[in-house]
Amino acid sequence: MHILIVTNHFWPENFRINELAVGLKNRGHDITVFTGVPDYPEGRFYTGYGWFKKRSEDWKGVRIHRFPLIPRGNGRALNLILNYLSSLFLACLHIPFVCRERYDAIFVFDTSPVTIGLPAVLLKKFRSIPLVFWVLDLWPESLSATGAVTSPKAISLVKRLVRFIYSHCDRILVSSNSFKSNIKEIGGYDGKVDYFPNWVENEYLFEDQDVLNHDLPEMPGGFKVMFAGNIGAAQDFPTILAAAECLRGYPDIHWIILGDGRKASWVKDQVKSRGLEKQFHQMGRFPAETMPHFFQQADAMLLTLKNDPIFELTVPGKLQSYFASGKPVIGGIEGEGASIIREAQAGFSCPAASPELLAKCVLDMYELNSEERQAMGKSGQAYCNAHFDRDVLFARLEDTFYDVVAAYNRCDDIKETSASEAYETP
Template sequence: MKILIVTQYFWPENFRINDLAVGLKEKGHDVTVFTGLPNYPSGSFFKGYGFFKKKYREKYKGVDVYRVPLFPRGSGKGWELVLNYLSYAFIASILGPLYFRKRFDAIFVFEVSPITVGIPAIVLKKIFKAPILFWVLDLWPESISSAGTIKSGNIINLVRILVRFIYKQCDKILVSSKGFIPSIFQIDSREDLISYFPNFIENVNSIESDAPEDKYAQPLPSGFRIMYAGNIGYAQSFPTILAAAEILKKYKDIHWIIIGDGRMGEWVNKQVYELGLTETVHLMGAYPQEAMPYYFDKSDVMLVSLRSEPNFALTVPGKIQSYLACGKPVIASIDGEGAELILEAGAGIACPAEDVYALVESILAMYHCDPSVLKDMGERGKRFCELNFDRDVLIERLEQLLIEVSQTR
């Protein structure tokens, strides 16, 4: 099959779509990615990329990658994000018909915010008469109201109209969380439209992978290591994490290892100094995906957190599969679907989102656990992940969905 992947984010940005594109290529498909200039999460273009650089067409592990210019995220203010979202949608809609001459059998859309990524896909659908499979990882407009990006009710209502329009143009909608299904069904109730397609285990998330220790190794403090890896943003409730760290700072051997970057990175760094947490909270910066096995292997427990919002209770953060796959126990300071998954796997402890004292109790419970108990939790999580989120099984399932929907056109 000739498959076009439309995504605002792609390598060297760290998203699962990178591995998914390679997985489809490995199965013998002709895969093309249509994306923007990489700038997530720092807000500035990656080294070697920019408006006047030449990297608008390149290859990633055999996958053809076409890029369009866009406004970078900047510091992540509301107006900057709006420009970032709309610039990709607008410019990609114009340049897409000029970039591509060959016909595609199917268009696959990777929708981790923004929903506007669907607009250029719809334009290309009309030209190539190709069906759209739309993978929803962020539920709009709920996600923008929960994240605090946009507070205007009028704008959110306009976004809701846009969401309805985009969904109506899709031939198949895939959801990363079963909790999304009722909301989407209210918008579009077509029979067999919605299918559950969870995040899968990426190749790099197995700690048996060859980790380039000499390249990524940084000295880590000895003691009990709680590791958070991912975006440092408003949605991740870092005030809760830092409040718990402040309560626990008398435990000099409990260390919080933060790997990642994001629009709240500077604020978190400032708070660490103001709260006197420099001995126990360690901001390591961002690393590529291939470095994660090395750092995950050095942790005692993994931490996932979100704010207490109805929409986030429907979400299963992608990092949960990554954490489970590395065979480490998980502390989940989240509500709903994600918390239930951790408990179902028997892989750790779940506590209510934004409940500082519950998070403190969960950490102390893990801290006082016998190492063999922690090891058992990690192994249960890994087995659960292998049974439910195997990469090859899920990519094969996606392949069948693409074939089926292309044959109905």
């Protein structure tokens, strides 16, 4: 089967779609990727890439066609708007001309912005190819929840755009079961919606022996609560900082932050102004293959999201990676993410945006002995193996493609038959 993957981000950017593309290739499929020139997260083109550089290449047997765009720069509103609009216009302009092979199915990896679905819809209409759309982020709800867009007119416009994209999908996949009602009721989609969660990426399962070649910082001693990922508005760092202040009297508790993002500078300033330098450590961003090295030094992993209805439906992809590490999880989250932590018996959780309760969860974890924490970590690993196994999920996706392609072909056969019957002489 020849599958065209349409995505905002792809290798050398670090997203799950990289592993999925190679995984499908290794299962015997022909994979082509249509994506933008890489600029995430630095906000500038990667070395060797540009408007007219490396527009087509091959990576691990996967063909890549890239469309140009305006880099996101410092991530401020104007930069993001220019990045989103240029991506939309130039992707739609390029896809009919660069993706000219015969494809059995189109697969959209829906990271923000959701407009990546439009060039896929365009090609579907031009070439009559079934479209599978994987929703990892609900729009327009996530825009208003993070404060990125506040205009009711803009939100309404994005909502109509989302409904248009969904209406042209042959199957929608969701990374959280809680997304299903939103896709149906707000998105207006009346087709089949399947649950397809994130899996644990290979980098998080095994420690790379070459990790020692990286210049890695030394961890502080004591009890380490570790956060890994994007430092943005959605991750609710005001609550994390307030919880750290609540535990100022426990100098042996350290907050380790791995990652970068739009709020990183703000967090750094807050740590200094609150006098938390001895306990709160921003280590910076490191390659994915180094994460097992860091995770194994943690005593607990930290997961937080803002207090907003949209985030109650969300299961952050890092939760699977945390479970796979064998470390207990502390969640300052609501909804499905909290339910999974409880169901897995893999740690403690409390309501979002509750600094005192988050501090209590950290303190409760701190007061457990190492055997009790280890038992929680093993429980999370077992849950991960049962529900988020990579090979099982890839096989399920493969079956989805076969099902959608077969149904689409049957539909075309019916249309052709009906058309021919209409012209038969009575």
